[in-house]
Amino acid sequence: MLRSPLALAFASALGVSSLVSACGGDDDDDGGGDAGVDAAPQACGEIDGRCVELSPSSDDQTAVQTALIQAQPGDVILFHAGTYTFQSGLTLAVENVTLRGEGEQQTILSFAGQLADAQGLLVTSDGFTAEELAVVDTAGDAIKVEGASRVVFRKVRTEWTTEPSADHGAYGLYPVQCTDILIEDSIVIGAADAGIYVGQSERAVVRRNQVERNVAGIEIENTIDADVYDNTATNNTGGILVFNLPNLQLKNGSTTRVFDNQIVENNGENFAAAGTTVAMVPPGTGFVALAAHGVEFFGNTVSNNQTNQVGVISYFFIGEPNDAGYNPYSDTLFFHDNVFEGGGDMPAGVLGAIVRAALDSNLMMPPAAIPDIAIDHIFDPAKIDEGTGELLPEFNICVRDNGDADFVSLDAGGDPAFSGMSMDASPYDCAHDPLPAVALQGVTL
Amino acid sequence: MRSRPVAGRRAPGSDALIERALALALILCGALPVGCGGGDDGGGDGAGDGGVDAGVVAEPDADVPSDVCNPTAGEEVSFDPAAEPCERLSSYRFFTDGPAQLPNQGVVPYDLNSPLFSDYATKHRFVWLPPGQAMTYGESAVFEMPVGSVIIKTFSYLADLRDPESGERLVETRLLVRRARGWEGLVYLWDEEQTEAELRIAGAIVPVEWTHTDGMPRQLNYIVPNTNQCEGCHVAADEVVTPIGIKARHLNRDFDAGRGPENQLAALTEMGYLTGAPEDPEMAPRAPVWDDPASGTVDERSRAWLDINCAHCHSQVGPARTSGLDLTIEATDPIQYGVCKRPVAAGPGTGGRLFNIVPGHPEDSILVFRLESVEPDIRMPELLRQTVHEESLVLMRDWITMMPGDCGLPP
Numbered sequence: 121m122l123r124s125p126l127a128l129a130f131a132s133a134l135g136v137s138s139l140v141s142a143c144g145g146d147d148d149d150d151g152g153g154d155a156g157v158d159a160a161p162q163a164c165g166e167i168d169g170r171c172v173e174l175s176p177s178s179d180d181q182t183a184v185q186t187a188l189i190q191a192q193p194g195d196v197i198l199f200h201a202g203t204y205t206f207q208s209g210l211t212l213a214v215e216n217v218t219l220r221g222e223g224e225q226q227t228i229l230s231f232a233g234q235l236a237d238a239q240g241l242l243v244t245s246d247g248f249t250a251e252e253l254a255v256v257d258t259a260g261d262a263i264k265v266e267g268a269s270r271v272v273f274r275k276v277r278t279e280w281t282t283e284p285s286a287d288h289g290a291y292g293l294y295p296v297q298c299t300d301i302l303i304e305d306s307i308v309i310g311a312a313d314a315g316i317y318v319g320q321s322e323r324a325v326v327r328r329n330q331v332e333r334n335v336a337g338i339e340i341e342n343t344i345d346a347d348v349y350d351n352t353a354t355n356n357t358g359g360i361l362v363f364n365l366p367n368l369q370l371k372n373g374s375t376t377r378v379f380d381n382q383i384v385e386n387n388g389e390n391f392a393a394a395g396t397t398v399a400m401v402p403p404g405t406g407f408v409a410l411a412a413h414g415v416e417f418f419g420n421t422v423s424n425n426q427t428n429q430v431g432v433i434s435y436f437f438i439g440e441p442n443d444a445g446y447n448p449y450s451d452t453l454f455f456h457d458n459v460f461e462g463g464g465d466m467p468a469g470v471l472g473a474i475v476r477a478a479l480d481s482n483l484m485m486p487p488a489a490i491p492d493i494a495i496d497h498i499f500d501p502a503k504i505d506e507g508t509g510e511l512l513p514e515f516n517i518c519v520r521d522n523g524d525a526d527f528v529s530l531d532a533g534g535d536p537a538f539s540g541m542s543m544d545a546s547p548y549d550c551a552h553d554p555l556p557a558v559a560l561q562g563v564t565l
Numbered sequence: 566m567r568s569r570p571v572a573g574r575r576a577p578g579s580d581a582l583i584e585r586a587l588a589l590a591l592i593l594c595g596a597l598p599v600g601c602g603g604g605d606d607g608g609g610d611g612a613g614d615g616g617v618d619a620g621v622v623a624e625p626d627a628d629v630p631s632d633v634c635n636p637t638a639g640e641e642v643s644f645d646p647a648a649e650p651c652e653r654l655s656s657y658r659f660f661t662d663g664p665a666q667l668p669n670q671g672v673v674p675y676d677l678n679s680p681l682f683s684d685y686a687t688k689h690r691f692v693w694l695p696p697g698q699a700m701t702y703g704e705s706a707v708f709e710m711p712v713g714s715v716i717i718k719t720f721s722y723l724a725d726l727r728d729p730e731s732g733e734r735l736v737e738t739r740l741l742v743r744r745a746r747g748w749e750g751l752v753y754l755w756d757e758e759q760t761e762a763e764l765r766i767a768g769a770i771v772p773v774e775w776t777h778t779d780g781m782p783r784q785l786n787y788i789v790p791n792t793n794q795c796e797g798c799h800v801a802a803d804e805v806v807t808p809i810g811i812k813a814r815h816l817n818r819d820f821d822a823g824r825g826p827e828n829q830l831a832a833l834t835e836m837g838y839l840t841g842a843p844e845d846p847e848m849a850p851r852a853p854v855w856d857d858p859a860s861g862t863v864d865e866r867s868r869a870w871l872d873i874n875c876a877h878c879h880s881q882v883g884p885a886r887t888s889g890l891d892l893t894i895e896a897t898d899p900i901q902y903g904v905c906k907r908p909v910a911a912g913p914g915t916g917g918r919l920f921n922i923v924p925g926h927p928e929d930s931i932l933v934f935r936l937e938s939v940e941p942d943i944r945m946p947e948l949l950r951q952t953v954h955e956e957s958l959v960l961m962r963d964w965i966t967m968m969p970g971d972c973g974l975p976p
Contacts, residue, residue: 186766189793211791211794212793288913289942319887367906368887369889393914396908
């Protein structure tokens with residue numbers, strides 16, 4: 121990436137050079153986000169390599185943006201505790217830079233009243249790390265990282281502090297077209313689309329995060345190789361989504377493990393703008409696989425999501441794709457060893473109402489609640505057994521060892537729709553080989 | 566717009582110019598730590614291994630010859646692509662009179678068929694080329710420009726948009742400079758007194774006011790970009806910074822640089838600034854003028870407007886590639902440029918509408934909604950724009966209204 125060589129020549133003119141400390145002297149390529157320390161140093165004197173210290177000032181916009189432009193590869197930029205206020209978005213284009221605060225409750229980057237730019241922070245450089253700071257009340261997305269490799273968010277908070285509203289920004293932590301992403305121990309609240317949104321990327325680990333009061337808690341979209349584990353998703357409209365959407369550059373993501381998460385009471389109102397894909401997600405949604413390929417969902421606690429605890433759908437369930445290279449069908453999924461509690465008992469939204477009505481009119485003894493695992497049964501014609509109409513074994517949706525969870529195949533593509541609905545899970549009593557753990561390249565787990 | 570003086574016509578290969586250039590090069594090669602003549606690797610250029618030059622650049626830049634930014638002798642342009650940027654715009658002497666935007670010898674004004682809308686700012690565009698060198702014509706690509714080239718664009722506000730002689734308030738002058746390692750954007754912010762513009766890397770918000778075309782007073786907070794944001798528009802494949810307007814189809818038009826209207830491609834060729842262009846400008850591509858119905862159909866003018874206003878991001882390689890919406894003039898499949906295309910990551914930017922463009926229905930089209938908005942997370946273009954461009958919205962609405970077809974929705 122090209123970057124300005126002018127930066128340091130004018131540091132003194134811009135009045136921030138005094139903040140640049142050459143601590144340690146030697147240049148130290150930190151490799152971008154593999155620090156792997158328990159307690160991050162919070163003064164430049166404790167850090168090897170170049171380091172810049174910032175504190176809140178009367179003109180945070182100039183001071184912080186100048187520091188981001190003047191940063192050198194490998195730099196740590198330390199944000200001391202306090203609230204920094206911005207009128208415009210910040211941008212970072214220097215490789216291997218770490219932004220570090222003193223804690224997600226102590227170092228606050230506030231964008232309330234933002235006049236310009238559609239993100240709080242836009243990063244386009246490789247080797248980016250943000251840790252121990254908060255980005256709040258941005259006009260649009262909180263932190264967007266585009267086209268970068270080695271992206272780390274650690275103990276970051278993004279939040280819209282006002283009541284749920286479509287005026288909130290779309291995404292909290294938003295890496296798109298990135299590779300080797302680690303999002304851990306972070307808190308994401310209030311996004312009008314997805315709190316944590318990994319889009320069109322390869323190799324992502326999303327773990328130990330708390331996502332709440334977003335429309336979608338965590339969305340893995342058009343992404344190859346993702347591990348999503350030990351997260352708590354609660355009070356979102358939908359907890360965790362694995363989607364593939366048409367008309368994008370990275371088509372047909374695959375291979376996602378979703379395990380050991382708490383997906384609890386995602387019954388929040390849907391405040392997304394109509395027209396977005398997530399606007400169709402009914403309140404009360406736990407987990408949805410949409411046109412997903414190769415998902416292993418296990419060890420999760422799925423509790424009291426009042427419309428649909430777990431759903432598997434094709435794109436046809438929500439619309440007509442217009443993209444020749446796009447595979448709109450879900451296949452090769454494996455749901456096992458999950459714990460289900462409650463849920464499905466107060467269906468909401470258009471889709472919730474449709475499914476509830478379909479159950480009542482197509483089953484002799486309709487269940488009181490929408491079953492824990494519901495599949496639309498709209499399958500790729502090239503992957504089904506002509507005789508049974510079910511997916512061939514290697515592509516099947518396998519459901520096994522989920523306690524007393526119940527199941528329904530909706531036959532949403534039947535003629536007429538839903539007419540072949542069945543709660544018989546036996547065609548899906550199968551197993552796929554476990555998916556391998558995601559191995560990030562250049563980022564230490 | 567005030568009349569501009571005759572651009573300096575240069576005799577290519579002028580001995581005096583070459584001598585001067587050589588002398589300057591020798592001074593710089595002796596004084597600068599970087600290599601001359603193509604060996605400049607620039608440091609920090611994306612090798613990704615970081616830090617190798619941090620110690621060097623952290624030193625005060627005492628090695629830069631003081632006369633690069635403080636020229637004393639002569640009156641000609643003083644620009645060196647190997648030197649650090651000057652703090653003051655006047656140091657380069659691109660203008661004989663900066664506040665009046667009167668260009669120096671060799672600084673050539675130009676204009677585009679369809680420009681980017683910039684909140685009703687007036688733009689003064691100029692190009693400077695190193696002595697004796699020229700741009701190389703390309704039919705569809707940005708012209709190749711030699712190291713040392715500078716594209717200069719000043720943004721200003723007329724006091725009264727109805728009166729070109731009403732005086733203007735200069736806000737910023739942006740330079741796109743061609744260094745050995747590639748293009749780089751620099752921003753100079755004009756002072757309140759309108760006497761000097763100083764280098765500004767962190768961006769700024771400048772309140773401006775003017776009398777609009779309807780006679781009503783207008784005001785807004787004009788956004789000066791930070792230098793990272795230059796890449797937000799001026800980016801090609803692999804995140805390489807590139808000019809936008811220096812293309813045949815944008816430049817192929819008549820322009821009066823002070824000696825009567827003449828075709829810009831022909832004029833640039835004649836003055837030695839351009840080689841390889843067709844002798845007859847009719848043989849070169851020509852973009853429509855978006856607001857001149859004589860220059861193209863509604864469809865042609867709409868696509869031209871979208872191309873110059875949106876396609877720097879909305880292409881296969883630009884920052885908005887992630888949206889799947891391609892608004893380049895080259896996009897041919899209607900869904901590529903938004904017809905019946907569902908949004909992907911628009912968030913509140915959908916305005917509750919289902920498709921980017923619904924044929925026949927601008928009021929149902931996300932594209933129109935985002936052009937009508939001034940909210941930071943909704944408006945398009947995303948960068949900088951603070952007010953609605955009413956005139957082009959009329960064109961966009963007409964274009965969509967006339968578009969045949971539907972998106973398969975019930976009426």
